[in-house]
Amino acid sequence: MLADMEVILASRSPRRLMLLQSAGLAVEVRPSHIDETPLPGETVAEIVARLGREKAMACEAAPDIPVIAADTLVAINGKPLGQPADLAKAKAMLMELSGNTHHVFTGVTVRLGDRIQADLVQTRVVFRQLSSEEIDTYLAHNEVLDKAGSYAIQGGAASFIEAIEGPLDNVIGLPVRSTLNILAKITFSGTTT
Numbered sequence: 001m002l003a004d005m006e007v008i009l010a011s012r013s014p015r016r017l018m019l020l021q022s023a024g025l026a027v028e029v030r031p032s033h034i035d036e037t038p039l040p041g042e043t044v045a046e047i048v049a050r051l052g053r054e055k056a057m058a059c060e061a062a063p064d065i066p067v068i069a070a071d072t073l074v075a076i077n078g079k080p081l082g083q084p085a086d087l088a089k090a091k092a093m094l095m096e097l098s099g100n101t102h103h104v105f106t107g108v109t110v111r112l113g114d115r116i117q118a119d120l121v122q123t124r125v126v127f128r129q130l131s132s133e134e135i136d137t138y139l140a141h142n143e144v145l146d147k148a149g150s151y152a153i154q155g156g157a158a159s160f161i162e163a164i165e166g167p168l169d170n171v172i173g174l175p176v177r178s179t180l181n182i183l184a185k186i187t188f189s190g191t192t193t
């Protein structure tokens with residue numbers, strides 16, 4: 001039903017593009033550039049929901065082409081971990097995640113003209129204990145500056161995972177099942193949320 005549907009992806013994330021293409025959509029990439037600074041007092045869930053929506057709204061598109069946008073953050077003890085500014089911050093984040101449980105939140109929005117459908121998906125991730133040397137080796141061999149929480153579960157960080165509960169693709173940046181659900185809803189039902 002959705003196969004070969006033309007959509008616009010308002011994201012520069014190559015992982016989101018790959019995930020949508022793998023689902024059979026015909027994707028045009030048109031990244032949105034918005035200020036991703038959290039507002040005072042916002043929870044992590046509220047931040048990703050708002051930023052996903054703002055990215056979808058900021059993207060210029062014809063009213064009959066669905067726009068898909070998302071925002072992903074790692075949350076530990078209620079605190080958001082976004083993309084690290086530098087390798088020192090990346091190391092600090094991985095030290096904090098080591099031996100602990102965190103949650104990955106993605107806010108995904110589909111916009112069609114002035115109608116919006118959105119969803120919020122979370123995945124629980126448990127990291128095993130990591131040594132300082134192991135983190136240094138990981139950072140020396142992996143690109144993490146564009147990854148929330150300074151790791152990529154689809155790369156070398158898979159071996160850090162002790163347990164995961166929830167969708168894996170949500171951690172990579174886009175929960176595909178949820179995205180296709182809201183895409184189908186907005187395309188075929190015409191309802192607004």
Ligand SMILES: Cc1cn([C@H]2C[C@H](O)[C@@H](COP(=O)(O)OP(=O)(O)OP(=O)(O)O)O2)c(=O)[nH]c1=O
Pocket residue numbers: 010011012013015031032055070071072073074083104146147148149151152153154171172173
């Ligand atoms: C935790 C984790 C995050 N990520 C990525 C997904 C997202 O691309 C990125 C979080 O940053 P986002 O700000 O959600 O997205 P982005 O900056 O890549 O793209 P845009 O703002 O244009 O939409 O972290 C992984 O690829 N693997 C992981 O294991």
